[in-house]
Amino acid sequence: MTSSLFALCIDATSPPRLARFWSAFLGRESADDPDGGGIVLPPADDTGFRIRFLPTDQPKTSQNRAHFDLTSTSPEGQRQTVARALELGARHTDVGQLPEEGHVVLADPEGNEFCVxxxxxxxxxGCGFIGALAGDGTQAVGYFWSKALGWPLVWDQDEETAIQSPHGGSKFTWGGPPLMPRSGRDRVRFDLAPPADGDLHAEVERLLALGATRLDTPGTGTVGVTLADPDGNEFRVLPPVAKSGGAASTRDLGSGA
Structure with missing residues (x-):
């Protein structure tokens, strides 16, 4: 069996502040993240995914390769979403969008870009409020993540790709080359989790065979195994964890996508 998407991780110099913004904006409750020392927003249903805000002492210095595309059902609804985001601490930002384009580009309190x-x-x-996690990436990386997560391709044209969970929900999209330059560690990245009865080593070997590369070495003390996809985007495969009568870890909060 393939891994599931355990969480979308976002580095933050102040996880509580960033979690407060996204918790209020998305209408999700937050919880402490004992595995990562940050804060987690569990998904609202089985089409969603966890969002983890993890501590870092490195400030954001460049545009993220991935961002949320948030949907609107009417022009007034778009205006209300933008106004609510600004009231909660977002700001307008310029990533090269044209005046005639209909979407609005904002940044959250730590500068992470998102579009309304x-x-x-x-x-x-039909994708929900978080319509997509839109990424800068090649066709090869779209194919990789389709096989890695077992999600079907729902778009594959002109080197642009998109995948979506069989349960529905947000699409993950990649816009094709050229890729924007990378500056430091990716602040937005995936955590994967094998099934509770799965095998971490076997899953890592499967992902390596699909085109991933290993970024860490055994014995470094890192929880799980850190890999990079074919475009060099960092992600982590966590050890399988089964629920056991006591308190659940963050890997047991919600269902994941």
Whole structure:
């Protein structure tokens, strides 16, 4: 069996502040993250995914390779979403968007970019408020993540790709080359989790065979195994953890996508 997407991880110099923003904005409750020392927002249903805010002492210095595309059902709804984000601490930001484009580009309190998409976007119809995690990436990386997660390709044209969980929910999209330059560690990245009865070593070997590369070495003290996808984006495979009568770890909060 393939790994599931355990969480989307976002580094933050102040995880509580960033979690407060996204908790209020998305309408999700937050919880302490004992595994990572940060804060987690569990998914609202089985089409969602956890969002983990993990501590870092490195400030954000460049545009993220991945960002949320948030959907709107009407022009007034788009305006209300933008206004609510600004009230909670977001700001307008310029990533090269054109004046005639209908989406609004904002940044959260730590500068992580996200877009509020105009109403009438058929590609994101039915995907929920977080319509997509839109990434900068090659066709090869879209193929990799489709096989890694077992999610079907729902778009594959002109080197642009998109995948979506069989349960529905947010699409993950990659816009094709050229890739933006990388500056330091990716602040937005995936944590994967094998099934509770799975084998970490076997899953790592499967991902390596699909085109991943290993970034850490055994015995470094890192929880799980850190890999990079074919575009060099860091991600981590966590050890399988089964629920056991006591308090659940963050890997047992919610269902994941």
């Amino acid at each position: 998409i105009e109403a009438g976007n058929n590609f994101l119809a």
